[in-house]
Amino acid sequence: MMAMVGKILYWKGCMSRLKMKSIADSTEALLGLLGVDYDTLGGEEGCCGSVLLRTGQYDAARSLAILNADRISSLGYSELVTSCPGCFKTMSSEYPMIIGRAPFRVMHISQFLYGRRAAMEGCLHPIRARVVYHDPCHLGRHMGVYDEPRALIRMVPGADLVEFKYNRSKALCCGAGGGVRSAFPEIAVEVARGITGAPLREAGASIIITSCPFCNYNLKEAGGAEVIDLPEFLLRSWRGS
Amino acid sequence: MNDEPRDPKSKEFSEWMGDQRRRLGIDRAVAAYTAAKEAALKRLPEMEEMRKEVRRIKEESISRMGELARQAMDSIADVKGTPYLAGDAAEARRIFCSIVGTGKLVVKSKSLTSEEIHLNGALEAAGNDVYETDLGEFIIQLRKEKPTHIINPSVHVPREEVAQTFSKLLGREVSSDIPSLVGVAREFLRDKFCKADVGITGANVVSAKTGTLFIIENEGNARFVSNAPPVHIAITGIEKVVPTLSDAFKVVQTLPPYATGVLISAYVSLVTGPSKTADIEKTIVYGAHGPKELHVVLLDNGRSEMAKDPILREALYCLRCGGCLYECPVYRIVGGSFGDNYFGGIGMVWSAFTRGDEAVAVAIDACTKCGRCKEVCPLEIDVPKMVERLKGKLVRKGHLSRKHAEIRENIERKGNPFGQSERRQ
Ligand code: SF4
Numbered sequence: 275m276m277a278m279v280g281k282i283l284y285w286k287g288c289m290s291r292l293k294m295k296s297i298a299d300s301t302e303a304l305l306g307l308l309g310v311d312y313d314t315l316g317g318e319e320g321c322c323g324s325v326l327l328r329t330g331q332y333d334a335a336r337s338l339a340i341l342n343a344d345r346i347s348s349l350g351y352s353e354l355v356t357s358c359p360g361c362f363k364t365m366s367s368e369y370p371m372i373i374g375r376a377p378f379r380v381m382h383i384s385q386f387l388y389g390r391r392a393a394m395e396g397c398l399h400p401i402r403a404r405v406v407y408h409d410p411c412h413l414g415r416h417m418g419v420y421d422e423p424r425a426l427i428r429m430v431p432g433a434d435l436v437e438f439k440y441n442r443s444k445a446l447c448c449g450a451g452g453g454v455r456s457a458f459p460e461i462a463v464e465v466a467r468g469i470t471g472a473p474l475r476e477a478g479a480s481i482i483i484t485s486c487p488f489c490n491y492n493l494k495e496a497g498g499a500e501v502i503d504l505p506e507f508l509l510r511s512w513r514g515s
Numbered sequence: 516m517n518d519e520p521r522d523p524k525s526k527e528f529s530e531w532m533g534d535q536r537r538r539l540g541i542d543r544a545v546a547a548y549t550a551a552k553e554a555a556l557k558r559l560p561e562m563e564e565m566r567k568e569v570r571r572i573k574e575e576s577i578s579r580m581g582e583l584a585r586q587a588m589d590s591i592a593d594v595k596g597t598p599y600l601a602g603d604a605a606e607a608r609r610i611f612c613s614i615v616g617t618g619k620l621v622v623k624s625k626s627l628t629s630e631e632i633h634l635n636g637a638l639e640a641a642g643n644d645v646y647e648t649d650l651g652e653f654i655i656q657l658r659k660e661k662p663t664h665i666i667n668p669s670v671h672v673p674r675e676e677v678a679q680t681f682s683k684l685l686g687r688e689v690s691s692d693i694p695s696l697v698g699v700a701r702e703f704l705r706d707k708f709c710k711a712d713v714g715i716t717g718a719n720v721v722s723a724k725t726g727t728l729f730i731i732e733n734e735g736n737a738r739f740v741s742n743a744p745p746v747h748i749a750i751t752g753i754e755k756v757v758p759t760l761s762d763a764f765k766v767v768q769t770l771p772p773y774a775t776g777v778l779i780s781a782y783v784s785l786v787t788g789p790s791k792t793a794d795i796e797k798t799i800v801y802g803a804h805g806p807k808e809l810h811v812v813l814l815d816n817g818r819s820e821m822a823k824d825p826i827l828r829e830a831l832y833c834l835r836c837g838g839c840l841y842e843c844p845v846y847r848i849v850g851g852s853f854g855d856n857y858f859g860g861i862g863m864v865w866s867a868f869t870r871g872d873e874a875v876a877v878a879i880d881a882c883t884k885c886g887r888c889k890e891v892c893p894l895e896i897d898v899p900k901m902v903e904r905l906k907g908k909l910v911r912k913g914h915l916s917r918k919h920a921e922i923r924e925n926i927e928r929k930g931n932p933f934g935q936s937e938r939r940q
Pocket of ligand 1 (some may be wrong): 834836840888894895
């Protein structure tokens with residue numbers, strides 16, 4: 275097991291692993307192009323427990339947090355990268371409170387890619403489109419990650435990044451979080467229409483880029499726009515297709 | 516459990532979402548509010564400091580809530596007002612009924628706290644005529660509906676429907692032009708103000724040291740209500756008491772920009788005891804041009820309980836500006852069905868403590884915990900954190916939706932919330 279020290283664990287998150295597979299697939303393809311040495315846990319990954327914390331099932335979440343932290347640490351990983359802002363927030367800011375220590379370093383994929391951006395220079399082909407970035411609540415407002423995704427989008431030649439009127443800490447919620455999508459799916463999608471409706475028209479973009487599988491799913495449900503995950507967008511640019 | 520496919524709450528949510536007329540009312544209000552607030556805050560750069568100061572004042576006040584309430588009562592008694600401490604809603608209603616009696620004409624200005632204790636019903640059952648005089652409340656009262664916003668209770672009723680309601684009241688056709696609608700209310704209520712036996716108001720802030728009630732409003736109705744009738748009864752929560760007059764003034768400056776997007780409301784009435792004069796031989800007589808009697812009911816009704824919880828006590832800092840509601844993505848579409856008297860995320864906490872767990876057990880699952888409310892709150896009250904805390908408490912008491920229980924079972928059995936089998940690679 276010691277051989278794995280220093281190796282990166284790409285933690286897909288349940289949603290990207292099972293429902294929004296193109297997010298995980300394109301992230302893996304991009305990591306491959308960047309020459310990143312990483313592992314995944316495949317079908318053994320499991321759930322981080324975010325949804326349990328959000329729905330008040332604290333005891334179950336606690337057991338899961340302890341289990342996951344032990345499992346990942348005992349496999350020797352000290353650095354974890356995830357596609358899901360929910361996993362990111364839970365594992366980086368809530369696990370330490372639950373288990374009393376930070377078991378490993380957790381990064382959101384946008385932060386990780388930003389750190390490796392030099393390797394993307396010169397590799398990205400133009401995408402001529404007006405795009406808008408949607409700040410996921412768990413990534414932006416809750417964890418303060420606003421700039422890395424935008425900086426990465428700006429690296430793509432031809433992409434004209436515009437902003438929603440309410441962005442960053444004031445960004446509108448997609449409606450999927452907090453267990454609402456499962457409890458009241460019709461509310462979740464109606465909230466998402468509050469983004470894909472007038473705010474999107476005002477921004478004048480044809481593509482919404484986001485960096486959360488829940489936002490992605492829900493904004494797609496609302497319809498009216500192409501929605502794409504950040505690594506998916508970067509991969510498209512890299513491949514020039 | 517409480518999450519059968521069509522539980523009453525889901526039905527209420529769907530009705531709201533599908534009701535284009537109510538959605539239109541809220542959309543118009545949100546647009547007007549956000550524009551006005553942005554403009555007001557631009558003109559008030561000092562508000563950044565002020566709201567931090569108010570946060571400190573509230574932190575101190577809530578840590579001394581019981582003591583400050585007692586001090587306020589002593590101060591009110593010193594100026595010949597009559598203070599009461601009501602432990603719960605039933606006790607508060609009893610106090611009101613014993614002061615008001617029966618067969619009286621009662622006028623009221625807006626008070627969420629009075630709605631919290633279902634005051635109107637109690638006074639009417641005791642044989643009194645009760646008129647809400649805040650325009651929004653008046654509309655709601657005539658329509659026999661429930662308020663849907665803490666600052667603008669009739670935010671969901673478009674002008675055309677107000678006209679219908681008023682036409683019915685007067686028995687003649689009323690134009691739906693907004694100024695004439697306001698004119699109708701003015702005409703109709705003026706007479707009530709002058710003839711009323713009792714006026715009932717809330718209070719936005721109370722200064723403990725002087726026993727002064729601060730009543731903030733725009734319409735001028737609270738001035739009438741608190742001044743014209745011979746008896747004025749005010750009701751407010753014990754969490755509204757702050758140590759001094761200058762503390763109270765800071766709260767007064769912070770509320771209006773966030774509540775309605777104005778620099779200051781048209782009227783702030785300061786009431787310290789009943790009206791009095793000593794103009795004849797320096798002999799003090801109570802009851803000059805204003806009320807002869809002032810009664811102040813300080814309501815606990817779950818607030819002391821709230822203060823005991825290290826996380827949920829933050830809800831007591833709430834100034835009730837209502838700003839977070841207009842900014843809440845869920846409130847924007849389900850409006851008044853998102854809570855019970857108190858709305859939105861902050862309203863979940865307030866409704867649970869003042870109306871019981873049942874009032875929020877299902878609705879709380881509509882909160883996405885997105886945290887926009889915290890971002891726009893003048894006091895940066897951490898609403899999502901409180902909602903999660905409250906949700907945890909509710910779950911421990913058995914209020915867990917079937918969907919969320921299934922998610923847990925799936926995770927435990929299959930390692931993912933969807934219950935998919937994946938351990939085959
Ligand atoms: S929680 Fe904050 S924004 Fe919401 S009503 Fe209270 S003071 Fe206003």
